[in-house]
Amino acid sequence: xxxxxxxxxxxAACLGLTFQSQAAEPHTACGAPxxxxxxxxxxxxxxxxxxxxxxxQQDRVVGFRxxxxxxxxxxxxxxxxTPLTYASRDLxxxxxxxxxxxxxxxxxxxxxxxxxxxxxxxxxVAWEYFGEGNNKTTLWTSRSVGKSVVSTLxxxxxxxxxxxxxxxxxxxYNPEVRGTAWQDVTLRQLLQHTSGxxxxxxxxxxxxxxxxxxxCEAGKETxxxxxxxxxxxxxxxxxxPGKVWSYSSGGxxxxxxxxxxxxxxxxxxxxxxxxxxxYGMANDGVWHSYQQGQxxxxxxxxxxxxxxxxxxxxxxLNNGQLPDGKKLLPDNWVKEAGRWNQAKxxxxxxxxxGTYGFEWWNNSVxxxxxxxxxxxxxxxQDTLWALGIxxxxxxxxxxxxxxxxxxxxxxxxxxxxxxxxxEASLMFNAIAxxxxxx
Numbered sequence: 001x002x003x004x005x006x007x008x009x010x011x012a013a014c015l016g017l018t019f020q021s022q023a024a025e026p027h028t029a030c031g032a033p034x035x036x037x038x039x040x041x042x043x044x045x046x047x048x049x050x051x052x053x054x055x056x057q058q059d060r061v062v063g064f065r066x067x068x069x070x071x072x073x074x075x076x077x078x079x080x081x082t083p084l085t086y087a088s089r090d091l092x093x094x095x096x097x098x099x100x101x102x103x104x105x106x107x108x109x110x111x112x113x114x115x116x117x118x119x120x121x122x123x124x125v126a127w128e129y130f131g132e133g134n135n136k137t138t139l140w141t142s143r144s145v146g147k148s149v150v151s152t153l154x155x156x157x158x159x160x161x162x163x164x165x166x167x168x169x170x171x172x173y174n175p176e177v178r179g180t181a182w183q184d185v186t187l188r189q190l191l192q193h194t195s196g197x198x199x200x201x202x203x204x205x206x207x208x209x210x211x212x213x214x215x216c217e218a219g220k221e222t223x224x225x226x227x228x229x230x231x232x233x234x235x236x237x238x239x240x241p242g243k244v245w246s247y248s249s250g251g252x253x254x255x256x257x258x259x260x261x262x263x264x265x266x267x268x269x270x271x272x273x274x275x276x277x278x279y280g281m282a283n284d285g286v287w288h289s290y291q292q293g294q295x296x297x298x299x300x301x302x303x304x305x306x307x308x309x310x311x312x313x314x315x316x317l318n319n320g321q322l323p324d325g326k327k328l329l330p331d332n333w334v335k336e337a338g339r340w341n342q343a344k345x346x347x348x349x350x351x352x353x354g355t356y357g358f359e360w361w362n363n364s365v366x367x368x369x370x371x372x373x374x375x376x377x378x379x380x381q382d383t384l385w386a387l388g389i390x391x392x393x394x395x396x397x398x399x400x401x402x403x404x405x406x407x408x409x410x411x412x413x414x415x416x417x418x419x420x421x422x423e424a425s426l427m428f429n430a431i432a433x434x435x436x437x438x
Contacts, residue, residue: 034075035284039068039139039305046070050218053203053211053413060390060409061115061132067141068286068303071217074268074296075286082280082323084307089126091119094434096426097373108427112391112420116140116306116407120314121435123401130306132409139286139303140407143388146287146302147252150267151191151359152316154259155333156274159320162262163187174258176227181237182254189241190255191358192341196239199230199248203389203413210249213299223290226297230254245346245356249299252359256298267296278322279315281308300388306405313394313403316384334398338362338384350417361385365425366417377429378402378436389413391420400432 030038047059049070055063063070094105103111109129116134119127134140142149157163163173166188170177177183185195202208209229216225230250238244256267263270268287276285285308288301304312320329340346340354340362347354350366363385365375378400386394391408410420 030069034077035286036077037137037283039065040135040137041065041133048218050215052214052218053206057113057409057411064115064141064390064407064409065134065138067288067301068139071301072222072289072292073286073301073303074266074289074292075284076268076272076276077284078281078308079277080280081282082311083282084120084310085124086128087121087124087126089119089121089435090438091127091431091434093438094427094430096423096430097371098423098426100371103423103427105427105431108423112423113409113411114391114406115409116405118306118310118403118405119431119435120310120403121401123314125307125310126435128306134306134407136305136307137283139283139305140309141288141300141392142302142304142309143300143390143392144249144252145309145386145388145392145394146300147298147359148384148386148394149271149302149312150252150256150259150298151337152312152320152329153267153270153274154187154191154255154358155329155337156270156320157259157263159328159330159333163259166191170254170258173262174254177231177254180231180233181235182231185241185251187255187258190251190258192242192245192343193248193251193356193359194242194245194341194343194346195248195251196237196241196244197248197251198236198238199246199250201247201249213249213253217288217290217297223295226253226290227257243343245341245343247356252299253297255359257295259298260295266294267298274328275312275315278324278326278328279311280323281311283308306407309394309405309407310403313396313405317396317398317401317403334384334396335382338382357384359386361387363387363421363425365429366422369422372422372426374426374429374433378432379425379429387421391424393424395428397432400436402432402435404428404431 043062047063115132117129171183181197189195200208201210283305285304287296289296321327337358349368364380384396391410393406395404
């Protein structure tokens, strides 16, 4: 798919007609021939993925909504859809203050390059927004929001008994790590990013491990390239497992790879069978694949529509309970996923309670933030944040029965916390407060 020359979508596909898998040919123009409908818009000129970390703003928008065309991918198909209920709410009074200035929701959208956003309160869509030509059919890429999807799939595997315990060592399910720095790391430590194995996540350094991973993805033989990068015997440990927190897309890739070996199927297939079809998602999605039909990347690469991002948030909010009442996640899984680990570097002056759980973030307004409002609010406690570089977000708060999802094209992959991440925590706090009061 890397070398496809995108063209116009055929009329039947653009009208949303569904084709069986054996009639997939009409969708080759979309770059994912097994999709049942053709996502819009179909951009003709796609930016080079090897430059992903340095794309300009327009390239970023086009690239993120065409991730499924730019890389090989595995489709996870929807079944019978469970419709979302819409009940619009007035959010005009949702305001936040930062750096001496006050901003409304429309200001937030503009300032933060938001290209899609949905607020779901009490199971109903309260507010929805699309920008930059995106619409209900657009597939937007998750970046590291995909880590939180993988974390949830690990919970399902644990409930099913495919994984016996989170305290099992990775080597039990993935013998390839034997003899490497990963061999004494547990699944729990991969989930918490406390492996103690070195990994440079720097998005600005073209020689960092993460930058090298993106170059593997832009080339051929991706699985072998990434595997050699991450589980090479030359990679060293810098701390005992469980003692130090350090964000690691390398460890997240290994978690996904290990889950696939435990379940015997790629992530896209496991997602389709366990969540996508049983929960009633409305659209097909695509997962970035390193070996099509065999291996999907556990660190990112989940592509889906805005409403299905929202449905995934609802699945987590409802503790993995399906419409028929069957519960897929272990008891207390969501609570455990948001139990912030106390390892060194996870605890800080900003978040003395801890920063990171089971591949979910604590992005509450920092305790040491000054001249901001609303600092005290409904999203300060027990809120799970799935975060991806350049501003991809899923927020889940069970107490407030609230899910917020966001697509963005921030100018920087990982801005200073005094910029976009702080504005998100303030804006979402203001939205939660407003919804309770009107």
